[in-house]
Amino acid sequence: MLAYRRIAAASFRQYSTYRMATAAGVFTNTIFGFIRASIMLAAIGTAGGELNGYDALQAATYVWLGQALLAPIEVFGTRELALRIRQGDVAIDLLRPVDLLGQLYAAKLGRSAYLLLARGIPPMLIGAVVTGIALPPDPLSHLLGAVAVMLAITVAFLADAMVNLAAFWLVENRGLTTVYTAVMNLLSGFLIPIVWFPDWLLAIARATPFPSMVQTPIDALSGRVAPLDALPLIGVQVVWVVVLGGASVLMLRAGVRSLEVQGG
Amino acid sequence: MAETSRSRPSEPRAHRPVSTARMVRTLYGSRIRSQASYRASFVSDLLGQALMVGVEFLELWVILANVGTLGGMTLPQVAVVYGLGSLAFGIADLLLGEIDGLSTYIKSGKLETLMIRPVPMLLQISSLDLSLRRIGRILVGLGMYVVALGIAGFTPTATTLALAVIAPLAGAAIFGALLTMAGAMQFWLIDGREFANAFTYGGNYVASTPGAVFALPMRAFFTFVIPATLVAYAPTLVLLDLPGPMLLPQWTGWMGVPAAILTWALAALLWRAGIRTYTGAGG
Amino acid sequence: MNEHTDPAQPGGPYQPSAPDQPAGPAPSTSGPAVELSALRRDYVVRAKADGSRLRRRRVVRAVDDITLTVERGEAVGFVGANGAGKSTTIKMMTGILQPTSGQVRVLGRQPVPERRLLAREIGVVFGQRSQLWWDLPLRDSYRILAAMHRLTDAARDARLERLAEGLDLTAFLDQPVRQLSLGQRMRGEVAAALLHSPALVILDEPTIGLDMVSKEGLRRFLREDRTERGTTLFLTTHDMSDVERLCERIVVVNSGTIAYDGALAGFRQSLGAPRELVVDLAQPRQVLELPAGAEPAAVEAEGIRHRIRFQGARLTVPALLSAIGAQAEVRDLSLAEPAIEDLVRQIYARGPGSVE
Numbered sequence: 004m005l006a007y008r009r010i011a012a013a014s015f016r017q018y019s020t021y022r023m024a025t026a027a028g029v030f031t032n033t034i035f036g037f038i039r040a041s042i043m044l045a046a047i048g049t050a051g052g053e054l055n056g057y058d059a060l061q062a063a064t065y066v067w068l069g070q071a072l073l074a075p076i077e078v079f080g081t082r083e084l085a086l087r088i089r090q091g092d093v094a095i096d097l098l099r100p101v102d103l104l105g106q107l108y109a110a111k112l113g114r115s116a117y118l119l120l121a122r123g124i125p126p127m128l129i130g131a132v133v134t135g136i137a138l139p140p141d142p143l144s145h146l147l148g149a150v151a152v153m154l155a156i157t158v159a160f161l162a163d164a165m166v167n168l169a170a171f172w173l174v175e176n177r178g179l180t181t182v183y184t185a186v187m188n189l190l191s192g193f194l195i196p197i198v199w200f201p202d203w204l205l206a207i208a209r210a211t212p213f214p215s216m217v218q219t220p221i222d223a224l225s226g227r228v229a230p231l232d233a234l235p236l237i238g239v240q241v242v243w244v245v246v247l248g249g250a251s252v253l254m255l256r257a258g259v260r261s262l263e264v265q266g267g
Numbered sequence: 268m269a270e271t272s273r274s275r276p277s278e279p280r281a282h283r284p285v286s287t288a289r290m291v292r293t294l295y296g297s298r299i300r301s302q303a304s305y306r307a308s309f310v311s312d313l314l315g316q317a318l319m320v321g322v323e324f325l326e327l328w329v330i331l332a333n334v335g336t337l338g339g340m341t342l343p344q345v346a347v348v349y350g351l352g353s354l355a356f357g358i359a360d361l362l363l364g365e366i367d368g369l370s371t372y373i374k375s376g377k378l379e380t381l382m383i384r385p386v387p388m389l390l391q392i393s394s395l396d397l398s399l400r401r402i403g404r405i406l407v408g409l410g411m412y413v414v415a416l417g418i419a420g421f422t423p424t425a426t427t428l429a430l431a432v433i434a435p436l437a438g439a440a441i442f443g444a445l446l447t448m449a450g451a452m453q454f455w456l457i458d459g460r461e462f463a464n465a466f467t468y469g470g471n472y473v474a475s476t477p478g479a480v481f482a483l484p485m486r487a488f489f490t491f492v493i494p495a496t497l498v499a500y501a502p503t504l505v506l507l508d509l510p511g512p513m514l515l516p517q518w519t520g521w522m523g524v525p526a527a528i529l530t531w532a533l534a535a536l537l538w539r540a541g542i543r544t545y546t547g548a549g550g
Numbered sequence: 551m552n553e554h555t556d557p558a559q560p561g562g563p564y565q566p567s568a569p570d571q572p573a574g575p576a577p578s579t580s581g582p583a584v585e586l587s588a589l590r591r592d593y594v595v596r597a598k599a600d601g602s603r604l605r606r607r608r609v610v611r612a613v614d615d616i617t618l619t620v621e622r623g624e625a626v627g628f629v630g631a632n633g634a635g636k637s638t639t640i641k642m643m644t645g646i647l648q649p650t651s652g653q654v655r656v657l658g659r660q661p662v663p664e665r666r667l668l669a670r671e672i673g674v675v676f677g678q679r680s681q682l683w684w685d686l687p688l689r690d691s692y693r694i695l696a697a698m699h700r701l702t703d704a705a706r707d708a709r710l711e712r713l714a715e716g717l718d719l720t721a722f723l724d725q726p727v728r729q730l731s732l733g734q735r736m737r738g739e740v741a742a743a744l745l746h747s748p749a750l751v752i753l754d755e756p757t758i759g760l761d762m763v764s765k766e767g768l769r770r771f772l773r774e775d776r777t778e779r780g781t782t783l784f785l786t787t788h789d790m791s792d793v794e795r796l797c798e799r800i801v802v803v804n805s806g807t808i809a810y811d812g813a814l815a816g817f818r819q820s821l822g823a824p825r826e827l828v829v830d831l832a833q834p835r836q837v838l839e840l841p842a843g844a845e846p847a848a849v850e851a852e853g854i855r856h857r858i859r860f861q862g863a864r865l866t867v868p869a870l871l872s873a874i875g876a877q878a879e880v881r882d883l884s885l886a887e888p889a890i891e892d893l894v895r896q897i898y899a900r901g902p903g904s905v906e
Contacts, residue, residue, distance in 0.1 A: 027461035034465040037485060038472050042330070042337070045480035049334045178311025178400075185315070185322040194326040199333055285700040293697035301686045380681050382646050385669040386698045395683070395694075546648045546662050 006101050007109040014113030018121075025121045028074060033126040036070040040134055043195070055199050060137045061227060067130035068221045069193055071123035072152070075115035076159045076216055078193055080184045084167035085176050088258070097259060104164060104251060111160045119152075139226025147233045148224030154240035155220040158212050161247035162187075168251060171258030192218030212243040290386070294394035302399045309400065316403025320353050324411070327476070338477030344507055345477055346415035352475030352499035353408030355438025357401060363389075363443045365396035366450030367467065370457045378545070389447065389538065409435075419507055427506055430520065434506075437523030438474065438498035444530035445470055445493065447538055454541030466493050474498040479512040486514050494526040581658050583750050583782040584620035584643060589613055589652035591638050591806075612638040614806035615652070622749070625776065625783040627793030627814065630803035631894065636786040639803070640754050643784070644674055657750055670699060673743035677755030680735070681742045682727045688738050689723045692745055699746035706745070713741040716771040733764030740768060744775060750782045757792055769795040790893075804894045824859045826886040827870060831856065832879035841865060841873045 018025075043062040047054045057065065072078075084107065087093045096103050130136055139145070166183045170176045188194055190213035197208045197218050208214055219236045222228040228236065302309060327349060331342045340348065366389070372378040381391050416431065423431075449463030456462065473481070473489045478500035481489065489495045496515055504511045505520030591613040596606070613635040620626050630636050641647040643656050645665030654661055659668045675681070682691040689710075696706035714720045717737040722730055730738065736756065743751060751772075757765045773796065776783055785796055793800055793814060800817050802810040810817075826847060834853030840846065843864030847857040860870055867885065874880060 021458060023456060023458035024461060027456070027459045031461045031465040031469070034469050035472070038469060038476070038481075041481045041485060042327075042476060045338055046330045046334050049336055054333055175308035175311070178308060178313075178315040181312065181315030182318050185319040189322045189325055194323075195329055199329050201329070201332055204329070285697065285702060290697045290700060294694060297683075297686065297690050297694050301683070301690065376676070376679050379641070379646050380676060380679055382665065383644050383669050383672070383674045384695075384698050385666045387666070546646060 007105055010101075010106055010109040011113035011116075014110040015117045016113075018114050018117040028122045029125045032070050032073065032122060033129050036066055036126050036130055037133075039069070039194075040066040040130070044134075055196070056227070057196060057199075060135055061225065063130065063134040064136040064138070064225045065196060065221055065227075067127045067134075067136050068224055069217060070130070071119065071127045072155070072217060072220060073193070074118035074122040075152075075156055077115075077163065078184070078188060078191075078217075080166065080180050080187075081163055082167070082177070082180060084164065085170035085180070088167070088170040094262065104255060107164065108157075108160055111156070115156050137225065141226060141230060143230045144223065144226040144233075147230055147237065148220065151220040151223040151233065151237055151240065154237065154244060155216050158240060158243045158247060159216040161244065161251050162212055162216070164251045165247065165254055168254040168258055171254075171261055187213050187216070190214070191216045192221070212247060215240040215243050291390065291394070294386075294390070295397060298394055298397045299399060302397075312400035313403040316400050317407045320357075320404050320407040323475075324349050338479035339512070340477045340479075340509070341419070343415050343419035344503065344509070346411055347419050347421075347507065348477055348499045348503045349475040350408050350411030350413075350415050351435060351438065351503060352471065353404055354412050354435045355408075355498050356442050356471040356474065357404035357408050358435065358439035359442030359446055361397065361399075361401040361405060362393050362439075363446040363450075364398060364401060366392050366446050367460065367463065368396075369450040370453040370460055373453065373457060373545070388542070392450075416506065421506055422508075430502055430505055434499070434502035434520075434523055437527045438502075440527035441494055441498055441523065441530050442467070442470065442474075444527065444534040447534040448530075451534065451537040451541040454544050469493075470495040470498075474500070476500070478515050483513065486512070490514060490519075494522075494530060497522050497526045581622075582619045582655075583622045583624070583657060584618065584784060585653070585655040586616050586618045586639070586643075587653045589616040589618075589639070589642060589654055590650045591635075591642060591647060592650045612806055613642070613649075616803070616806070616808055618801060618808065618811070620782060620784060622782050623780050624799060625797040626785065627797035627800045628784060628786045628803065629788060629790070629793060629800060630786075630809075631788060634803045635806035636803060637754060638806075640674075640752055640784075640786060643752065644668070644672065670746065671748055672750045672752060673746065673748035674752045675739050675743045675754060675756050677736070677739075677753075677758045680727070680739065682735070682738055684728045685726055687724045688719065688727055688730070691727065691738070691742060695742055695745050701746060709745055709747060710741075713744060716774055717741050718767060733760050736760055736764065737768060740772070747779060748781070750784065753783070753785045753787075755787055756785070757787065757789055765792075766795075772796055802894060802897060804897075809894055809897045824861055827858045827860060827867065828884045828886065829856050829858070829871075829874060829880050830854055830882040832881045835878050838874055838877055841870065844870055844873075 040063055043057075043066060044059055047057060047059050047062055052058060054062075084093070087096065093103075096106070099106070127136065162183075166176070166180055169179055173179065190197070190208040190211055192208070192214055193216075197205055197214055200208060215236075219233075219240055222236065223233040324346070327337065327345055328342065331337055331345060335341070337345055369378075369392075372381070372392075378388075381388050384391065412435070421427070421431070445467050449460075449467050452463055453460060470489070470493050473493075473495040478486060478490075478496035481496075486496065490497060497519060501511070501515055501517075501520040502523060503509070503520070504515070504517045509517070511517045511519065590611065593610045593612055595608045595610050616635070616639060628636055628639070638647065642649050642654050643661060645661035645668055648662045656668060657671050659671075661668055681695075682688065683694065686694075692706070692710055696710075701709070714723060717740060719734075719737060719741060722734050727735060727738065736759075740753075740756060743753075753772075757768060760768070769792065772783065775781060783796060785792060787793060798814055800810070800812065800814045801808055827844075830851075831854055834851075835856075836849060836853045838846065838856055838858070840858060840860075844858050844860035847859040849856055856874075858870070858874075871880070871883070
């Protein structure tokens, strides 16, 4: 446990040294927030002030919470593990006495904590000043929101790990990463709330783990979903953590076996 | 320079001096050949890129399925803007997308190997790191642009047809200049790569969206500072004969070429200044 | 050719260079190949001082007042320890860096403002950085580079044929660069720098990490190419044997200044830096009778291994070996060259008199 804590802390510190990159990230995040908010607010304006349960303030809140989660969830995917697999460095990682997925998860938590604080919160504050945001008065919503964010980061981590682990079998998995990122951006509700989807697309989205990564934590945090209704959504997140966790462990085992067969 | 050791008898063929055009063709050609050789990953990359563009459009499609118009435009009209914007950005990204990674060139010292060659660095970066998978975006953008123009009721005249052809090229030039500025900026801000994304990828986002959705200050910024609305939205107003919102009357649809010239002038100045800083202040 | 102008007088009288120099490809064929005068280069470093949160600006002088003239056709070894200012000097010569002060002229040009013109006339190998295209067959890199240098197909093919033969590239010309061994790749790098028949070849650590066979092959071809075309060679290295095989003149830099500049012949002898011979004997033996000029440095492995220090000026290796061979059977031997750092130390130990 101590080893994992140290990895997480080291990852947090490592990211906190990239000050210029953080400033650049906050700036870009804010600009994109404004672009996204413009589009959503224009749509709500045309719809007469309310669209599928979102009014202007809720839509703005939705956008800024999404921008805050973008960096910690790593919406654009990671490629580090895939590269280590391709270059064979993963053999070294596997020799360490600490579980590989555990190591990566600890690093992810440390990194995400920093990214949430340094890159996520400032654009949200700017958004709160310019467009306004609505956060619920109920402390229970905050607590559930925090749990949902934590679970969302975990689900996103596991799904991303599986995409990376595919590198055991694919010569080049950049194409897969691109496709995954595109689908995830849409179905997670990062671009627009999934309740705006037509029924068939909503049904597809609900059958995937993607809404658990963005839509659920935003709904829980913003209080758009009442605490009692948020609980089943959090239950869905837990189910996905179990399912994807099991699947990624199996994938890693199979991958290691295929490495051994090929002789590394 | 086309001289070899004099001890060697000259051969009868190919003594023509090498033209710039032929040099440029060789640079791009070799790069294209090398990528086509990795066929499987090339195809999956290409599909990934194409899907990415399609999924991004779904965002606008879902909104329009709910509200009918966005920024005063119907779905086919929005599709023209989106297709044109994607096509323009796709061309620029294909030719100059790699310049975004200039800071990694600087950090690894690769920039120095480019500096000791007798070819402009921009041409080297453009040709030698050309990523053919980016053609995916161009293909989807082009397809959407042409089809949506047909559905949205484009009536071709000599002038509108000319604009329909010029607009994606002028837009590509604008994005090319923005990408070059984004790269040049990294001579000063080595870790500031993401700053530039706000203007390049952010510009692409704005360009492929109806400009009327943006509040006035943002519309002004993305017209006069970053001329993103002039890439696709403004020309679409002319092509489909639609009235423009405040700051973007229909005639601004013709401003793509002047904007491209202006942004390139600035980009060239910034690039030169960047190289001067690099040689002066060290790596 | 071993002559060099007094570095204190930059742009001194032009001396006709080696008679074996044919018409070089450079447009201006008169004047020195390289002229550096009072060259200086500072870097500004922002670093955190210990215990302080603020980053302090600190000026580091990488090159401090270097004056040096290299005539056309000369072969100069520019040696020094890591951080002595070698790479910075090369960057100023190739137009990558502007000097903080002082003058630099290469083939009559000012490197920074005329960088691209100069690039046509010089060939540069950065030992640690590849010029080749990683995922392309080696041959394609030459096709691209030849296009950049506007070589006609005929010129390119003829030159490549010569390079492939001289550097022994034929076996792997069609392999992607990423599959080449370090030695193969480095030969490929040198060919890339020589493809356009440059008048001045600048090699920055060209043999780093290479095995003896690759090193020797590379050096042999560089000598051949120089004899054929009368190229000027400017070589930085911290391997003294590179200099000994390739250069007539040696310039030692230390802390950004020139510590020694003179003909290579007798460089070591004049300094008196001893070399070291290590012999392993078939039978242990505690004492070896050594000829004058040699002395035992250490006896190891209970008399099997003997380290012998000797003066190169007074005693040759064969003479020393035959003296040892008369007393014991030698099973293995190796020769350790004095490190550059030791030579520099010696230069300073001998006082300013030896420093030109």
